[in-house]
Amino acid sequence: MKRRHFVAALAGLFAAHRAAQAAPADAVKIEKVVLKPEEWKKRLTPEQYAVLREEGTERAGSSPLDREKRKGTFACAGCDLPLFTSDMKFDSGTGWPSFFTFIPGRLGTRTDFKLIYPRTEYHCIRCDGHQGHVFDDGPPPTGKRYCNNGLALKFIPA
Numbered sequence: 001m002k003r004r005h006f007v008a009a010l011a012g013l014f015a016a017h018r019a020a021q022a023a024p025a026d027a028v029k030i031e032k033v034v035l036k037p038e039e040w041k042k043r044l045t046p047e048q049y050a051v052l053r054e055e056g057t058e059r060a061g062s063s064p065l066d067r068e069k070r071k072g073t074f075a076c077a078g079c080d081l082p083l084f085t086s087d088m089k090f091d092s093g094t095g096w097p098s099f100f101t102f103i104p105g106r107l108g109t110r111t112d113f114k115l116i117y118p119r120t121e122y123h124c125i126r127c128d129g130h131q132g133h134v135f136d137d138g139p140p141p142t143g144k145r146y147c148n149n150g151l152a153l154k155f156i157p158a
Ligand SMILES: [Zn+2]
Pocket: 076, 077, 078, 079, 080, 081, 124, 125, 126, 127, 128, 129
């Protein structure tokens, strides 16, 4: 092997090693859950399906999870992946369960234009189930408000 090629190969190896180190451990471990619509319909109630799989929004104030104050974990109703803990929850007064942050690596985001102005939609990283929208009017320390559909979550008391 010519020296130039050897150096290039070595550089490539180091780059790959760095990329592997930079990826959060969670992102590597989480395997996607991919189901057909019929399979989701068997697993979810029609109301849950409308939110998780069709990006619907439940009526404000309709979810008992909005008033849930116990210690515990809020997991995706589609695939059980824990997304938030009770320590991340706050009362936003909007009528939807609200969080100022999420468990690292568990949510993905997309911009949607369903209303006239663009909004940031977020979803479970494992099953792509729609959870809610994130806004910039949340409390410290993040200033974020993850406005979540209660139907898309299940609460597991600690
Ligand atoms: Zn999920």
